[in-house]
Amino acid sequence: MAIGVVVFPGSNCDRDVRWATEGCLGVPTRFLWHEERDLSGLDAVIIPGGFSYGDYLRCGAIARFAPILQEVAAFVERGGRVLGICNGFQVLTEMGLLPGALTRNEKLHFLCEDTPLQVSPGHCQWLQGYGDGETIRLPIAHGEGRYQVDPGQLQQLEDSGCVVLRYQANPNGSVGAVAGLTNPAGTVLGLMPHPERACDPATGGLDGRRLLASLLG
Amino acid sequence: MPVYSARVLVSLRPSVLDPAGEATRAAANRLGVEGVAKLRIGKAVELEIEAPDLDTARERLSLLSDRLLANPVIENWTLELATDGQGQGSSSPVGEG
Structure with missing residues (x-):
């Protein structure tokens, strides 16, 4: 069992993720430089939060062309598990591995707070440690986390059980209160909240642990 | 009162470094689009403004562009204003700063 954490110029949660996976859970972890x-x-591969390549043009738009992500796309093709957190979620949508896009928060503020989420694990391999309908609390920290997708596609995502995490108070105005999405295979998970910041009792809250620990499953 | 449609294009002055444009140009190469020698990113602001006549509309939009939409220290702006006062129709550059 080993995890890779992608590091772009501008990533800033890469060390937090490694602390969570290796420091808190004891899973051997290595950094994957973008080149x-x-x-x-x-x-498994984790694409962490931050501001990849300065988030120029759009969040995740430039990162998409990084050499490492071509390999990550092939890894997903082979059935590999990929987790995109915050900026990582934005990158996954820009890559087309998950549908939709993340846009400026409805009220324009950067949001940095703990938020309650409803989990619907379904077929998502990353969420098997949670009960269906369980409420958890995870920190969010983003300016552009408002999930957007056209109504028909949202319905399709709902029907196929791909909306696996939902805000209970919808702080950013996401359609369908979507906080996290999985792909039809359940191998890819993208979410705006930060599970890696809820793994160490020193920083408060442990609700993120089961997500990262699902790999040990 | 007539409604005029306008578009204000705000671009960085040529002497100002545009790292976002440079990063995007590099991504264009990675996408495999060759020959992109220059890429600079600006903003396009679309507006509709009520005004008694075209000249007043232009005057108000010029003030808006110069004082709010663009920072003349680092940015240039161009105003495109539809001349028919119907909120649509062809527009042409009618002002800049």
Whole structure:
């Protein structure tokens, strides 16, 4: 069992993720510099939060072309598990691995707070440690987290059980209160909240632990 | 009162470094689009404004562009204003700063 954490210029949660996976859960973890192409020996890849390449043009728009992400796309094709947190979620949508887009928060403020979420694990491999309908609390920290997708596609996502995390108070105006999405295979999870910041008792809250620990499953 | 449609294009002055444009140009190469020698990013602001006549509309929009939409220290702006006062129709550049 080993996890890779992608590091772009501008990533700022890469060390937090590694602390959560390796420091808190004891899973061997290595950083993957954006220019690398070697994913050998990895069981999962995490794209962390931050401001990849300065988030120029759109969040995640430039990161999409990083050499490492070409390998990550192939990894997903082979059934590999990929988790995109915050900026990582934005990157996954820009890559087309998850549908929709993340836009400026409805009220324009950068939001930095704990928020209650409803979990509907369904077929998502990352969420099997949670009960269906369970409420958890995770921190959010984003300016552009308002999920957007056309109504027909949202319905399709709902019907296929791909909306796996929902805000209870919808702080950013996301359609369908979507906080996290999985792909039809359940291998890819993108979410705006930060599970890695809820793994260490020192920083408050442990609700993120089961998400990252699901890999040990 | 007539409604005029306008578009204000705000661009960085040529002497100002545009790192976002440079990063996007590099991504264009990675996408495989060759020959992109220059790429600079600005803003397009679309407006509709009520005014008694075209000249007043232009005057108000010029003030708005100069004092709010653009920072003349680092940015230039161009105003495109539809001349028919119907809120639509062809527009042409009629002012800049």
